[in-house]
Amino acid sequence: GIQVEQSPPDLILQEGANSTLRCNFSDSVNNLQWFHQNPWGQLINLFYIPSGTKQNGRLSATTVATERYSLLYISSSQTTDSGVYFCAAHWTGGGNKLTFGTGTQLKVEL
Amino acid sequence: ETGVTQSPTHLIKTRGQQVTLRCSSQSGHNTVSWYQQALGQGPQFIFQYYREEENGRGNFPPRFSGLQFPNYSSELNVNALELDDSALYLCASSLSGQGTHEQYFGPGTRLTVT
Secondary structure, three states: OOHHHHHHOOEEOOOOOOOEEEEEEEOOEEEEEEEEEEEOOOEEEEEEEOEEEEOOOOOOOOEEEEHHHEEEEEEOOOOOOEEEEEEEEEOOOOOOEEOOOOOEEEEEOO | OOOOEOOOOEEEOOOOOOOEEEEEEOOOOOEEEEEOOOOOOOOOEEEEEEOOOEOOOOOOOEEEEEEEEOOEEEEEEEEOOHHHOOEEEEEEEOOOOOOOOEEEEEOOEEEEEE
């Protein structure tokens, strides 16, 4: 099956800083999703991005499917951005299931 | 539009017991997937249900089973609970047959096995 790796595993930022999270995947994917998991465990959809670039407020994402990676950009970070960020891939040979990366734990401090 | 809901929120069971978790899919969605998330890890795919049949299964033993009902809601059943079954169980719904595969998750059920 597909392997999904995320980096960095942990990140500490000062409020207002920018950051880039990376997701590498080992095989062709149908689609890719980014999630933010809040402290209560809820996975919140950030982007559904099989290719190209999307922006939503302070967040944006880029997927380069031919090079098998996706990036999540967080600008002007706020304390409410803290939590775990996951990317998850729909693998071409894996049906409709999502394969998750190991996550990036982000802490934004005042 | 109603989002994905799960019940119960928390559950404590004893090793060897059986448990049933429930999920209601987002309105308009016809597919439900179940995931297990152990502490500090990413969610792992258990299985998926589409048209009331299992439509793909991850690396989980047969004591993990499920159902999907005509209204697309779903149940996850786990028999003979083991301590390692303690985890957050997440349900996701999606719409199959429309080209996209975007999944939306419920708030989860936190299961503790003692």
